Every structure is written in C-alpha cells, then in structure tokens.
Amino acid sequence: MNAKITNDADKLSYIKSARRLSELLVRRGAYEGALKVALPAWQSLPDSAKENVKDKAILLSTIGTCQLNTNQKKQAMESYEKSYNYFKELVNADSTSRTTNDALTSVEDIVRNLLNAEAYEEAVPWVARVDTLKDLLMLGEHDPAELPILDRKNADAFLYKARLLQGLNQPELASKAYEDFLNTEYGGTAQGRIAANSYLMHAKRFSEAATNFNKLDEVLSEQGTEMTLDNIHNYMIPKLKANAEAGRRDSVVSLAVNMCDVLDSAIYHNKSDEAAELATIYGIEQKETEIANQKARIAESEADLSNQRLISLGVVITLLLVFFSIYVFKRRQHENQLQDANTKLEHANSELEEKNKDLTIAREKAEEASKMKTNFIMQISHEIRTPLNAVCGFSQVITMPGMTFSEEEMSEMNNGIVENTERITGLVNKMLELSDVANESSIEKTDQVEAKQIADAAIMKSGIEYATHLHFQIYVDHNLIGQPFASNLEQATRALSLLLDNAMKFTHPAEAAVKVAGGIDKIEKASLQVVPQDDKVAFIVTDSGIGIPPEESEHIFDEFVQLDDYYDGTGIGLTIARSIARRLGGDIVLDTSYSSGAKFVFTVKKD
Secondary structure: OOOOOOOHHHHHHHHHHHHHHHHHHHHOOOHHHHHHHHHHHHHOOOOOOHHHHHHHHHHHHHHHHHHHOOOOHHHHHHHHHHHHHHHHHHHHHOOOHHHHHHHHHHHHHHHHHHHHOOOHHHHHHHHHHHHHHHHHHOOOOOOHHHHHHHHHHHHHHHHHHHHHHHHOOOHHHHHHHHHHHHOOOHHHOHHHHHHHHHHHHHOOOHHHHHHHHOOHHHHHHHHOOOOOHHHHHHHHHHHHHHHHHOOOHHHHHHHHHHHHHHHHHHHHHHOOOHHHHHHHHHOHHHHHHHHHHHHHHHHHHHHHHHHHHHHHHHHHHHHOOOOHHHHHHHHHHHHHHHHHHHHHHHHHHHHHHHHHHHHHHHHHHHHHHHHHHHHHHHHHHHHHHHHHHHHHHHHHHHOOOOOOOOHHHHHHHHHHHHHHHHHHHHHHHHHHHHHHOOOOOOOOOOEEEOHHHHHHHHHHHHOHHHOOOEEEEEEEOHHHOOOOEEEOHHHHHHHHHHHHHHHHHHHOOOHHHHHHHOOOOOOEEEEEEEEEEOOEEEEEEEEOOOOOOHHHOOHHHOOOOOOOOOOOOOOOHHHHHHHHHHHOOOEEEEOOOOOOOEEEEEEEEOO
16 A cells, blocks of 8 residues: 555556455444545546546445544535445446446445434435335346345345334334335345344344344354454344343343353454564564574674685785785785674674564563463453353343242343343443554544533443442532533543543452452542643542552553452553543543542643
C-alpha cells in the first residue's frame, strides 16, 4: 500500500488492494482504520473513468459503513446514496444478473448495517430498494442451479422487512413479513432458521429463537466455522440468552458447561503465536540477523588482515637486501594499516557488545510481556468462569428433582442467570475493544454535551451510586452548568465509567482480606469532582482504597497490568480509558501527591 504508483497498472492494483483491505478491516470492526484506507483510494479515482464505477460504488459503501459506526450518520447516508447511484449507473448500462446481483448484495449490506445501528427511519427506502433489485434479478429465465440463490434473496428481503417493521413498532406487520419468510424454501432450512433469529430476538420471541438455535451446531459445522471470540459473541451468547429468557433451564446449564469448554480454547487461539508477535514487536529476529552479519564482517576483516600480513612480509623479504630504505618505509606503512585494522576491529566488537545488550533487553521485555499475557489469559478465564459458574449453579438448583420454589425465588434465580449472561457479554466486548487501543486517530466530536451530562451518564453506567460498601459523592463546579461543548458523549462516558469502576473495585476488600478477616464492615469513600481547567474539563475521581505506589503511576496504564493479584480484573480498563481520553484531546493521569487512596484526573478538551 506504500509502494510508489508509477503507471495505470500500479494505480489499478492500489485501488483493488485498498478496496479489499478496507472491506476486511470493516469485518474486524476496525472502522477508523478502514476509513483511512478507503477514503484516499476513492479520492484518487477520476470522475471520468467509466471502468472504475464499480470500485467507486464499493468504496463509497465501505466508507458509509465506517461513518455510520463512528457516529457520522449524516455523512454515512450521503456516502450510501452516492454508492447506490453508481450501482444504478452500472445496472442501467448492463442489466445482466451478475451486475444486478452485485448491486443487490451491496444494498443488502447497507440495510443490515442500518438495522444493526437501529436507524430504522433511514432504513425504510433502502428496504424498498432491496425489493426493486430483487424483482429485477428474478426477471427472465434462470438456470436451475440459480434458483436456490434467488429463493435466498427473496427470503432475506422478507426478513429485512420483519426487522424494520418491528423496529418501527409495527409488530403485527412484522409478524406477517416473518410468516412470508417462513414460506420460502430457505426459511425452512437450518441456516435460514438461524438467520431468522435476528428478527425473533428483537421481537422478544425467545422461545422460538431458542428452538431455532438448536440447529446452530449443525450450521456452524457445515460452514466450517471455528469458535473464536467473535463467534462466541455472535452465536453462543445470543443462544444462551434466548434459552435463559425462554426459561429452558436444562439448555442453559448445558450451554454454560459448553461455553466453559470453548472459551479457554478461543482465548488461547486469540492470543496464539506470541513468540512470532513478540519477535515482530521487539525486532529480535532482525537483531540476531544483524549480529550474525556483523560477525561475518569481522571474520572477513580478520581474513583480509592476515592476507595483508603475508603479502607485506613477502615484499619485505624480497626487497630487504636491495631496498633497505624502502623496507623501512613499507614496515612503517604496514604498522599504520595494522593499527587502523585493530581500531576497526575494536569498534566492531564494541558495536557487537551494544547489540548483545539490546538483544538481552529485548528478550527480557519479551519474557515480561509473555508472562503478562499468560497472566491475562488466566485472569480472563477466571473472570468469565465466575459468571458461568453462577449460571450453572442457578440452573442446577432450579432443575433438581423434587425442588419447589416460590415465585419470588424463581424470579431471583432467573434474574441471576440473565445478569451473569450479560456480565459474560460485557467481558467479551471488553476483550474485543482492546484491539482498538493502539488506534491513535481522533474520535469524532459530534455531540453538544455538558460536563454534568457526562458525569451522570458514567455514574449510571458504573452503578457506583448503589455500591453498598462505600459512600459516594459528586461535585460539579457551577461555572460548568449550562455550558455545552463539542465532544463524544458515548466515548467520554465510557472512559469515566471505567475510572468509577476502578474506584468501586479497589475500595472493596480483596478476596484474601475477606478470608483473613472473616468479613469487613468498613464503609469506604469515593467522590467525583467536575471542575474547569484552562480549555479543558477535569473529572477527578478520588477513593479511599488500597492506593497505587507513585513509581507505578505510568506502569498501571500498560496492557494487562495488575498490581494486586487478589483483586479480580483483566488489567485493561485503565489502558482503554487513557486511549479514549487522548483521542478526545485530553488525558488520564494518576495524582501521585494523593496518599489516602487513589486519585485519577481525566481531562476532556472543550472544542
């Protein structure tokens, strides 16, 4: 992608590569990275080039998806509309089934993105466009091999209508569209039933969704799908939720046990090939190659030096009797050369020692990083097993023969299953979110918010007001009341809620402390101060917990760092929070002058 473009062939190759790379990044959820690849590629395409119309259409659709998922809905709709116009141009020029299918596939992707973003009003004309293109595709005679594909397109169109009508609060019409879906051949297949759950879950028809999910293993096996973290998030967790909401306790127990089995392998798979990754990060292989080359050069230098000695000695012996004066001159010249060679050799040895030191440091860092990642894998396994064990425990109690429970007890146990299922979902989302930490691009500030609005949203998200082990207070400077500024409410709330979560966790007694003391009744304190600070707003989170040593003030923001192994956690919360703060034009720092617990200062720039 960084190669110099010198001709039309290079440019065509660049456009195709950028298009495919941006589509791959979108599938991975790296929307900002995909936008950086797709935008320059689209801008480099000339308006007059007819052969690039399809590339323009696909790139614009990708750009629209990135904008939709980075809070730029208006720009996303404009990009989608331009993409559709290019596809219309292609279909008008060539109405073959292949061109029409390309346009339909792109419009279907746009519909799915809008429905997933719950942009139902915006999705209305796009669902109609799916019908138009689908009807155009089905015109004329078709090869028998194409009929299942056409049936699938027809079924998908009914399912999009059901999702849209449900989102527009028209459940009766949505149910009718769903019945039309079921009447298609694809709607009766196992794969079709799994696809139908996108509507059933939104319509809260959990019992039907749970029944459809019984076909999940069969569908994943046929598709050869591996159980990665993404697929656990997309399939297994919704399946667990559907069965829990449907009251199928035996299935919940079985699913919980199965998730225990697959999560370890999925986490390990997600963190595999650490040695290769660390070699890339620290350049170990490159350093070893440089050292080997350096040794070869030293050996060649020593060989050259030996040859020079032999040649010089032969010349001296041959000319000694005849040219004694020349011998003296040559000897002195040779001594100078020898001194230069020795100097070079000493310099080469010095460089080799430095490179060996660098290699030692790199290996130590690699070992430390490997240990941290191993601890992270063990910790996240523990974090996920805890709610899984809770789900299993509740479910096993409910299904014990001869046991009877009051309505209140049943409600409490059902709530426990649902809450712990949501906790698992949150942990998986947090792990996926870690992939965005290295992103240094600015976050779009499309919201006009007040500082108190951010504070209230973060307090609600963290639940710190309802923590029974501490007393929480909030103070907002009166100069900030009624003073909105441009920011990103969702991301600012996310960063602040992570700091409040931290305060809740480390004011609570650790597991080891509870075991030793047999229970601790001390009421801790935590507070949130919101004050102006030059051109920024400062959110100051203070707690009376275990505190952080000053020498660890920067180390705690590294990935997977946990200073106390007796506390639960993944070691990535502060990493994510600081990444968000810096991309908002601010920062998060630890106030090392505070000694009665921990004090974090989160600043957001006012634009």
